[in-house]
Amino acid sequence: MDTIIQLETIQSCSSATNLSLLMLQLYLCLSLPELHVIHVSDIHGGIYGHKDQPELGDIGTLLSYYQRVQQNISNNQEAAMLLIGTGDDCEGTALSGLSEIKCSEIYKFLTKLPFDMMTVSNHDLSQPASMEFLHDFQHNFQKKPFGTTNTFYNKTGALFSQPFKDQVMSNGIRVFMISLMFSPTQNDYQNTFTKNIEQTLRSSWFREILNEYAVKSDIFLLNMHIGTIEPESHSTYKTVRALFDEFNYKIPIHVLGAHDHLVFHVICPQTEWLIKTASQPSAVKCSKIFNTQCGHSLHIMQQLQQELTSLVLPQLMFFHLRLMK
Secondary structure (H helix, E strand, O other): OOEEEEOOOOOOOOOOOHHHHHHHEEEEHHHOEEEEEEEOOOOOOOOOOOOOOOOHHHHHHHHHHHHHHHHHHOOOOOOEEEEEEEOOOOOHHHHHOOOOOHHHHHHHOOOOOOOOOOOHHHHHOOOOHHHHHHHHHHHHHOOOEEEEEOOOOOOOOOOOOOEEOOOOOEEEEEEEEEEEEEEEEEOOOEEEEOOHHHHOOOOOHHHHHHHHHHHHOOOOEEEEEEEOOHHHHHHHHHHHHHHOOOOOOOOOOOEEEOOOOOOOOOOOOOEEEEEEEEOOOOOOEEEOOOOOOOOOOEEEEOOOHHOOOOOOOOOOOEEEEEEEO
C-alpha cells in the first residue's frame, strides 16, 4: 500500500494577536470535526496472513483495529471514520487460486468488513471469471463501496461500478470519493476495459458530477491503484487540483495510493513528492507541487500506532484529520 496526503489549509489557528482572539481560535480548533481514515490495499488473497510472518496479522487484525478505533471515538460526536480498500484483493495465495471461480472466496470474505470505498485493479481485472462474479456480487458488500471511475464492463459498456461516492459522515463532514485504476498502455483484459485517467477526469460526464458536488464537499478522497511515486499519481493530483481551481475552491485532497507495495506518505507541511524519472526508473527525485501554510484548521495527527508498525497485507495506515467547517 502506498499512501500520500496532500493537505491545504483554510485558516491558521496559531496566529492570534491578543488573548481574547487566542481563546476564540483555541475553542474553534478544539471543536473541529475529526475524520479517521483506515486504508488497506494489495491484499492478494492473504486474508489469513502468512505463516512465516505471524507478526503481520491477518484480516481479523484489521477488523479488530477498526472496531477498536470505532469504540475509542464512540463518545466523541465530532469524530467519524472511513475504511478504504484500494484494489488487488485477488491473486497471491492458494485460497484465492483454488476456488472454482478464482478469488470468489476472497470477495465473499471481504463482505464481512464495513468498507466505505473499494475498487478493482490489475490483479482483479486480469481474471475474467472473477470480474464477472464480482460485477454481479458487489451489491452484497455492506456499504455498497465499489467505485470505478475509469474502469468499464464490456457486457454493458457502462462503468463496472458506481463512478463516485458522496458520503455525509455522522459528524457532518461531506466526503467526495472516486476510485481510479492506472491508465492502460493497452487494454488486454477480457471483459473489462480501463480509460485514460486524464481524459476521464476532463470528460463532460465527470464535469457534470463536479458541477453537482464540488462546492458541497468538505474533502476530496482520491483512491487510486497507482504507486505513490509514479508520475501518474502526481499528474492526477494536479489535474484534480486544477478542476477544483475552476470552482475557486481549495478543497483538501486526501490521496490514497497502492500497487507498489510500499508505505509512503507526505504530510503537511512537507510538500515534496517523490517522482520516478523516466530515464532512471530506479531513481527518484523530489518535485515541489504546491505551497501551503499549515495551521491547526486542517492538520494530520500521528503515524502508525506502535503496535501497527507492521500490520496487514502488507501494511495498514491510519490517519486522523481535523477539518474547519
